[in-house]
Amino acid sequence: MIQRFSISPFDLTVFAVLAICALAVTGLAWRAGGTMGAADDLRFLYLTSDEQGRNHLFISGIAPDGTLIEPRALTDGSDGVWDFATAPGGKTVIYSALSSLGMGDLWALSLDTGQRSQLLACPEASCSNAQYAPDGRLLSYTLRNMSDYSSAFFSPPRLWILDTTTGETGFIFPDSQQLAFEGRWSPDGSRLSYISPDPAGLGVINLADGQTALYPNALGEAGVWHPQKNLLLTTNTWVEGTDYVTHILQIDVESDEVTDLSGETSLTNDSGPSYSPDGGWIAFRRKVLRGEQESRGKQIWIMRSDGSDARPLTADADVDYGTPSWSPDGRYLLTRRFPLLGPDIVPSLWLIDTQTDEVRMILEPADQPMWVKNNE
Structure with missing residues (x-):
């Protein structure tokens, strides 16, 4: 409400x-x-x-x-x-x-x-x-x-x-x-x-x-604005059957229209959304609760800004990925990777190429990555 x-x-x-x-x-x-x-x-x-x-x-x-x-x-x-x-x-x-x-x-x-x-x-x-x-x-x-x-x-x-x-x-x-x-x-x-x-x-x-x-703001995360529009991303949590789900909501602050980008029937816990520089895509964290893609930790996914064409970029069930950050050219994502099982529980930075789907570690230990915008 x-x-x-x-x-x-x-x-x-x-x-x-x-x-x-x-x-x-x-x-x-x-x-x-x-x-x-x-x-x-x-x-x-x-x-x-x-x-x-x-x-x-x-x-x-x-x-x-x-x-x-x-x-x-x-x-x-x-x-x-x-x-x-x-x-x-x-x-x-x-x-x-x-x-x-x-x-x-x-x-x-x-x-x-x-x-x-x-x-x-x-x-x-x-x-x-x-x-x-x-x-x-x-x-x-x-x-x-x-x-x-x-x-x-x-x-x-x-x-x-x-x-x-x-x-x-x-x-x-x-x-x-x-x-x-x-x-x-x-x-x-x-x-x-x-x-x-x-x-x-x-x-x-x-x-x-x-x-x-x-x-609504289920997880206490800061709001995420669209780079060109007065659209705001937040999250909300509710019970779906026997599961607690968390979905990403897009709010038009001028009309108060709210859109569930995760999909109304999606059994997922989604968080950490981030718009691409042109606003056309959203990278986010997702934990699938049921099915073949079920995981212990949250993975990195991307979807179009209207919620369509969602797909995973990582698939490491026992690893938790942090909030993704887009490179200024819109090609790469940086994220923190944290193993949920030992013995080496060390945060590291991983680079994801959204064009080739290549995922590779670049720094360890490291946390909270943020791209620097190109000089304007």
């Missing part, structure tokens, strides 16, 4: 002031050890852990001949990387540096020079889930304040906006106590989706008039 709410124009004053501010994000591709940065290279970011269990950010890539470009570390030091995202144009990466006390600041790093700068200090708090608006003007992020009862990492989340030109910050909602996190911008920047803990669901706020809507 879809719930709608309204916010008065007066309550949006703070956001309106922030929305007129601008950010210019510039840079070029960074050459790693003289091997990174050719115009035809496909670059990607990923995390790997040090001996103390802290995650650090690395960059690598795929050369035109299909070979792996030598990885290069982008971060080091005592603070680990909690999460990261790229700016429009693929020239800058922003990440949350997580301290041992559960607090985190936001940092920006140039993929041209490798230089980094603190974008936002978050004393006595944790700032994470940073996402640039499509034109690079504003940045949404999740803030969790430390309290007398818990560290910042475990505190209630709230969604904020940062003006990266002036450093000013403000709430997205007029009620400063409204909980929300994992903000994601629509392709035209007119809307922002978010995870709502209470009431539970996937929320969407129209930034022009403040109207909000709440949609």
Whole structure:
């Protein structure tokens, strides 16, 4: 069921002031050890852990001949990387540096020079889930304040906006106590989706008039926007016979039309959808519950954006694959592969060629892969 709410124009004053501010994000591709940065290279970011269990950010890539470009570390030091995202144009990466006390600041790093700068200090708090608006003007992020009862990492989340030109910050909602996190911008920047803990669901706020809507969100995953349209992917779970199924839903946020892309009678648990750069295909994770394709872990599948022509790209019953990431040219998928049975339970990165169906490991250990968009 879809719930709608309204916010008065007066309550949006703070956001309106922030929305007129601008950010210019510039840079070029960074050459790693003289091997990174050719115009035809496909670059990607990923995390790997040090001996103390802290995650650090690395960059690598795929050369035109299909070979792996030598990885290069982008971060080091005592603070680990909690999460990261790229700016429009693929020239800058922003990440949350997580301290041992559960607090985190936001940092920006140039993929041209490798230089980094603190974008936002978050004393006595944790700032994470940073996402640039499509034109690079504003940045949404999740803030969790430390309290007398818990560290910042475990505190209630709230969604904020940062003006990266002036450093000013403000709430997205007029009620400063409204909980929300994992903000994601629509392709035209007119809307922002978010995870709502209470009431539970996937929320969407129209930034022009403040109207909000709440949609199903079974797994607590961030919403996934179509690259050119105001279509949003989410998931919902229900009982089908004796099975709990999870399907991918496509929501038209302008008409509220909801389409079950998994197929209404499909006995599957689907999650982690990702649109191809042209919006024509969706890669996703699928666990088939019955039949010949039944598996212990989730496999990587693709389907057309209307749900047709679904087919598997992997078939490893005792392996779980993570959310797939499309290369900018729409040919390759990157995913994390995690064995569910020992003895070597180590996460690794696997490259899938959607044209040839070739699947191969490229890095180990590694996790959370994300392609870097080509310079625009």
